[in-house]
Amino acid sequence: MTKPAAKTQNKRLTVLGPQDEFPFECHAGLPCFTRCCRDITIFLTPYDVLRMKNALHRSxxxxxxxxxxxxxxxxxxxxxxxxxxxxxxxxxxxxxxRGCSIYSDRPWACRIYPLKPETTKITEKAGKSYYSVMDVPFCGGLRSEKVHGLSAWIEQQGIPVYHEMEALFKKITTNERLSQEKITNKKIQEMVYMACYDLDRFRRFVMESTFLERFEVEPEAVERLKTDDTALYRFAIQWLEYGLLAQHVLKVRPSVMAAKKQELGVE
Ligand code: SF4
Ligand code: SF4
Incomplete structure (x- = not known):
């Protein structure tokens, strides 16, 4: 049975849980068709960029x-x-x-519409996601009679993989140590930009610099990184965890460690 949507304390916002339903239908017959694709601010996640650049066959x-x-x-x-x-x-x-020309690779912000995450740290820890329905006056789809179950909608829109990839990114962006002091070092900003967004450049960095002479990476993994952007993105996050957060998620070659110790005069 569908649970009724719970009202939050401010009484204006209806928060939906996984079992709730909401009305929505978007189609080309509506007078508002594509109006929501104009004059908007869309923040792109690293996975959005990965999907969109591949959909467009661009680097x-x-x-x-x-x-x-x-x-x-x-x-x-x-x-x-x-x-x-x-x-x-x-x-x-x-x-x-006719609508979005990259529909199957549209960014997360377009996929999730008309829902808006209302997830807090507490609900996130409990592994639960809550949403509200956006209030967009010109959107005729919100006045539809057609209703969707929230969980099924999230699946249909292909959102879970975006959330999985975003969770990796959040290891960096929400890291307590990093959030305590603002990063002003331009080299670090550039490192994060390359690893998260400019993946083809990160691939060249891994394959064409001394990277693989310094880090131990299994040959099969190296082969995968040459062609698989999602594997490369996962690896890029590991590199940031290693370089920025000093986490031992990458293995430095013993010969490189020995040379470093000698250089520093440590046993
Ligand atoms: S405004 Fe709403 S109904 Fe209209 S095209 Fe955009 S999402 Fe669809
Ligand atoms: S990416 Fe597609 S769905 Fe998103 S705003 Fe642009 S045209 Fe609309």
């Missing part, structure tokens, strides 16, 4: 320079935003008369 560098702007967040880490067009309506570069 990460080409995609980032053509379609995004980068800012620095309060914690000093880079934030990537989708650049809207310069037309009067500031249209998303991927919107067409």
């Amino acid at each position: 990460s560098g080409e995609f980032l320079s053509a379609y995004t702007v980068t800012m620095i967040g309060d914690n000093g880490l880079p934030i990537v935003v989708l650049k809207m067009g310069e037309d009067e309506e500031k249209s998303c570069p991927f919107v067409t008369n």
Whole structure:
């Protein structure tokens, strides 16, 4: 049986749990069709960039320079935003008369609409996700009679893999040590940008620098990193955990360790 949606204390927000339902239907027959794809701010996650650049058959560098702007967040880490067009309506570069031209690889923010996460640290720890339905006056889809079960909707929209990938990114962005002091070192900002967003450049860094002479990486893993962007992204996060958070998730070659110890004069 469907549970009724719970009201929060401020009485204005209805929070939905996994068993709840919400009304929504978006289709080309609505007068608002594609209106939501104009003049909006869409923050792109690293996994959004990975999917979008591959959908467009562009390198990460080409995609980032053509379609995004980068800012620095309060914690000093880079934030990537989708650049809207310069037309009067500031249209998303991927919107067409028939809808989204990269629909199967659209970013998380577009997938999750009309839901908005209401997850707190407590609910996150308990492994539970809650959402509210956004209040967008021009969106005719919100006035539909058609209802969706929240859990099924999340699955249908292909969201779980985005959440899985975002959880990896959060190991860096929500790390207590990093959030205590703002990162101002431009080299670190650049390192995070390359590893998280500019994956093709990170691949060249791994394959073409002395990286593999310094770190022990299994040959099969090296082969996978040459072609599998998701494996490369996972590896990039490990590299950041190692380099920024001093976590022993990568193994330095013994010969490199020995040379380093000798250089520092330690036994
Ligand atoms: S129904 Fe809502 S989501 Fe669909 S096109 Fe209209 S405004 Fe956008
Ligand atoms: S990426 Fe697609 S769904 Fe998202 S705003 Fe652009 S056109 Fe709309």
